[in-house]
Amino acid sequence: MMVPASSREPRYAQVAADLRASIKAGEFGEGAQLPTETMLCARYGISRFTVREALRRLQAEGLISRRRGSGSIVSGATQRLRQPLSDLGELLQYAADSQFSFEDRGLVTLTGARAEELGVVDGSPWHHLYGLRRISPGGAAIAATDVYIHPDLSGHVPALKTGPLTLFKQLGELGGFRIGQVIQNINAAAAGSQEALALGIPRRAPVLRIVRIYRDERGRIVEISVSSHPAELFTYSMHIDRS
Amino acid sequence: MMVPASSREPRYAQVAADLRASIKAGEFGEGAQLPTETMLCARYGISRFTVREALRRLQAEGLISRRRGSGSIVSGATQRLRQPLSDLGELLQYAADSQFSFEDRGLVTLTGARAEELGVVDGSPWHHLYGLRRISPGGAAIAATDVYIHPDLSGHVPALKTGPLTLFKQLGELGGFRIGQVIQNINAAAAGSQEALALGIPRRAPVLRIVRIYRDERGRIVEISVSSHPAELFTYSMHIDRS
DNA sequence: CCCGCAAATTTGTCCGGACTTCTTGCGGTG
DNA sequence: CACCGCAAGAAGTCCGGACAAATTTGCGGG
Secondary structure (H helix, E strand, O other): OOOOOOOOOOHHHHHHHHHHHHHHOOOOOOOOEOOOHHHHHHHHOOOHHHHHHHHHHHHHOOOEEEEOOOEEEEOOHHHHOOOOOOOHHHHHHHHHOOEEEEEEEEEEEEOHHHHHHHOOOOOEEEEEEEEEEEOOOOOOEEEEEEEEEOHHHHHHHHHOOOEOOOHHHHHHHHHOOOEEEEEEEEEEEEOOHHHHHHHOOOOOOEEEEEEEEEEEOOOOEEEEEEEEEEHHHOOEEEEEEOO | OOOOOOOOOOHHHHHHHHHHHHHHOOOOOOOOEOOOHHHHHHHHOOOHHHHHHHHHHHHHHOOEEEEOOOEEEEOOHHHHOOOOOOOHHHHHHHHHOOEEEEEEEEEEEEOHHHHHHHOOOOOEEEEEEEEEEEOOOOOOEEEEEEEEEOHHHHHHHHHOOOEOOOHHHHHHHHHOOOEEEEEEEEEEEEOOHHHHHHHOOOOOOEEEEEEEEEEEOOOOEEEEEEEEEEHHHOOEEEEEEOO
């Protein structure tokens, strides 16, 4: 009703987007109560099922919290200060807010501990890229990243462009598949000498290392990235809600 | 029907638990296809709504992946090797698999950068505990943890017990409230001299630092914990699924 | 034997309704 | 004034049905 939108995306997503925009525009301040489910049904002219699906998304994003018998209230701003990256959209958005420049390093073979760490079969070949991520094109690097791309997609590597688009998204469009799942493994490590040089930090300084394994809808590994962030510059934040 | 169970928990949760047990018992191997939604409806004598809610939970846990037109398949075991801790149950379970011993350090006042890091008001008082987490009672420490408890709950601190139960769960039972939300902030840091000593690692060695802010259902901060894990011993793993 | 199209299968979206459980506020009672 | 119980309100659970979109399967033709 009040949400024309692309109509190619489901109704609940349109409603969620509309409510999200309202909240971010300040229409509902921190701690304010959202309209009840019944009221939203009337307002958008949709069933309660669709309203609940939309609210479920917002809750998963940490934007609202809901309590039986009480209502839905907007979560405090402090609770969503930092990068959540807990859903696919946010993960892609984070990448869009920064610039990734890389160079092609050709085929490599992953073996031994390195293969096990990345969860690939020992001795398998991968196409290796190396690059730096920055907030602004001229600024300091916030991460040094090794990327390993499945050799079946090697042909598309020359077409990959530096910029705000994620490599995964570009690969998906070039190869004709969609993102299915991302697994993130996070741990601490001491910076290697190359990393330290690239990031401008002392050798063996602590870094946050994030290994992301990207799979398509069939569960096949398409891309693996290993990012090292200087300890002071990066905090990974996430929330867990009841139910 | 086939799931008697406590009946105090919703039907979809019982079905989810039953399917989870079947999968972990090996009834459906890695990559195997689960019965279709219609079949599960018949098998449990429930509506498709309830089946879908159960499957939604399993998908959120990363146990299965689903594709329109294709079915639900059991995710690979390699995808759930490490600690996910992406839902409340898993977070509590992780704690239950280890032992936390602590000592009471009385009231402290959090100020300045420390207060900001933990997301509390500058100068507010908190009840401070300090302890070590181990896999087995005699083994090496896997984490050094500072815990800050809201002063309103100070009276319950003497009743807290060392062991597998989480402090939060104990506090909830003592204070008569339930868990609502947990926020986790993860970053890398260099071990301080006290941490290094307690964990048996070199000073300034990299550690994974996890700050967890526990809130009750009303959104009030009840407990904050700051855990430092030796880099080699701990990897935080999580998955993100489409939709 | 391979390709393309149609049909069957399976999950995704959406509706309307009913009942349950929890919260909140109101008013009556002691 | 403090306490208790009750009623209204709100989200949670569950049902049955319908259609849509994506995938797989099988059939028929080349």
